[in-house]
Amino acid sequence: MLSKRIIICLDVRAGKTTKGIRFAGNEDIGDPVEMAREYYGQGVDELVFYDITASSDARDIMIDVVRNVAENIFIPFSVGGGIRTVEDMYRVLDAGAEKISINSAAVLDPELISRGAKYFGNQCIVLGMDVLKVEKTERIPSGYEIYINGGRRPMNLDALEWAKRAEDLGAGEICLNSIDADGTVEGYELELTALISRNVTIPVIASGGAGKPEHLRDVFRAGRADAALVASMVHYRWFTVGDIKKYLALEGIPVREVF
Amino acid sequence: MIAIIDYEAGNLRSVERALRHLGKDCRITKDPAEILGARRVIFPGVGAAGRAMEVIRARGLDEVITRVASRKTPFLGICLGAQIVLSGSEENDARCLGVLEGKALRFPETGLKIPHMGWNDLVLHRGHPLLEGIDGKAQFYFVHSYYPAPHRSEDVVAHTDYGIPFPSVIGRGNVAAVQFHPEKSGRQGLRLLENFCSWDGEV
Numbered sequence: 098m099l100s101k102r103i104i105i106c107l108d109v110r111a112g113k114t115t116k117g118i119r120f121a122g123n124e125d126i127g128d129p130v131e132m133a134r135e136y137y138g139q140g141v142d143e144l145v146f147y148d149i150t151a152s153s154d155a156r157d158i159m160i161d162v163v164r165n166v167a168e169n170i171f172i173p174f175s176v177g178g179g180i181r182t183v184e185d186m187y188r189v190l191d192a193g194a195e196k197i198s199i200n201s202a203a204v205l206d207p208e209l210i211s212r213g214a215k216y217f218g219n220q221c222i223v224l225g226m227d228v229l230k231v232e233k234t235e236r237i238p239s240g241y242e243i244y245i246n247g248g249r250r251p252m253n254l255d256a257l258e259w260a261k262r263a264e265d266l267g268a269g270e271i272c273l274n275s276i277d278a279d280g281t282v283e284g285y286e287l288e289l290t291a292l293i294s295r296n297v298t299i300p301v302i303a304s305g306g307a308g309k310p311e312h313l314r315d316v317f318r319a320g321r322a323d324a325a326l327v328a329s330m331v332h333y334r335w336f337t338v339g340d341i342k343k344y345l346a347l348e349g350i351p352v353r354e355v356f
Numbered sequence: 357m358i359a360i361i362d363y364e365a366g367n368l369r370s371v372e373r374a375l376r377h378l379g380k381d382c383r384i385t386k387d388p389a390e391i392l393g394a395r396r397v398i399f400p401g402v403g404a405a406g407r408a409m410e411v412i413r414a415r416g417l418d419e420v421i422t423r424v425a426s427r428k429t430p431f432l433g434i435c436l437g438a439q440i441v442l443s444g445s446e447e448n449d450a451r452c453l454g455v456l457e458g459k460a461l462r463f464p465e466t467g468l469k470i471p472h473m474g475w476n477d478l479v480l481h482r483g484h485p486l487l488e489g490i491d492g493k494a495q496f497y498f499v500h501s502y503y504p505a506p507h508r509s510e511d512v513v514a515h516t517d518y519g520i521p522f523p524s525v526i527g528r529g530n531v532a533a534v535q536f537h538p539e540k541s542g543r544q545g546l547r548l549l550e551n552f553c554s555w556d557g558e559v
Contacts, residue, residue, distance in 0.1 A: 099472065099474050102474050102475065137542070140542075142474070142475055167370070167373055168376075169377075171374055171540060171542055171545060172542050173537075191369070193370065195540060218402060218403060218404075219471070220471055220499045270473065299471075300469050300473050323469065323473075323474070353475040354495070355542070356491045356493075
């Protein structure tokens with residue numbers, strides 16, 4: 098049976114894995130390549146690296162990170178952050194990423210999804226969505242609105258409508274991040290995840306809010322997610338990938354055993 | 357030397373990286389002489405069957421692969437490589453290599469998401485040198501919307517369930533092909549590649 102995937106997210110700034118702390122900026126928590134190897138050893142199913150470096154000259158550092166990761170771990174991983182053109186996609190895929198993740202750039206230029214899908218195949222293109230719960234209006238009938246630029250800029254765009262459109266344009270997967278749940282470690286936004294997952298035929302990765310294995314159980318069941326993104330709960334060593342998988346297996350959720 | 361056939365599609369390098377990690381001598385090539393001279397040949401795969409077959413024919417690689425297959429050289433098809441060894445594909449209605457009789461079919465609507473993406477099991481029909489030492493519960497990484505359906509049931513080595521049971525490891529003699537990506541399937545995937553590198557092509 099197809100396993101539910103556990104995906105670890107690493108934010109990378111200037112070649113270091115970093116973690117945002119509320120009102121206190123970011124702290125570096127390790128070397129992304131070393132962390133990738135550690136999680137690969139623990140049996141993670143997939144990794145995602147977000148380049149959160151603001152300046153463009155640091156992009157080369159990220160490409161080096163991607164190349165280094167690809168030489169050391171042999172599971173799929175995707176890379177996002179600052180990808181605006183097919184050339185940007187090519188550089189990341191050529192360095193060894195399996196998929197690329199686009200978010201703000203796709204909202205501003207939806208055809209970027211179809212161009213990427215045409216060149217590299219749908220399976221390479223992950224659409225990242227940052228979503229905030231809002232009041233239902235005529236423009237936002239689902240009550241979930243798309244934000245861009247790291248969740249700072251509302252786009253007056255309905256999340257469900259955008260998800261369906263992105264699928265039509267050729268996105269191979271959706272990484273659905275709830276701005277409300279992100280950073281709370283109190284659980285995923287189940288209602289949002291289920292809404293999107295029920296209405297598209299491509300896999301949905303739930304993101305934002307994971308703090309303990311029960312949260313993953315809930316998002317796989319009630320949220321109908323195909324995969325779940327985790328960060329703090331493993332970066333701060335509250336749980337290993339093995340702990341999470343053992344719990345999910347006992348709950349009857351199909352996960353990949355690691356040998 | 358292991359030849360990795362270059363048919364001008366993306367990501368051929370992930371297979372190369374995995375083989376290098378295992379310390380194997382390999383080269384991505386579209387040179388017929390180099391492919392015919394190789395000890396082993398891999399057809400890695402991403403992309404669509406129609407486009408891949410166009411490039412293969414334009415470069416004369418169809419005859420090269422057919423010769424490799426008939427000469428007892430160990431041959432491994434990966435993903436699209438497990439589909440183009442068949443006679444044809446529903447994808448772009450492509451005529452393929454015909455090394456094994458059969459066709460690549462699109463997954464029927466079963467309410468499950470397409471592509472089939474993620475880690476899934478193998479159910480063995482028979483033993484195969486490629487699977488030597490691999491735990492029966494090991495899972496492998498799949499990404500595909502079409503699957504190989506050989507005509508002869510003896511050509512199916514293992515199947516996987518996704519709405520329907522579909523052949524996920526196929527082969528006859530020195531020709532073997534896997535629908536999943538061993539180069540992205542962690543340690544068990546690397547083991548399969550290692551097995552391929554020491555396989556003499558006999559079953």
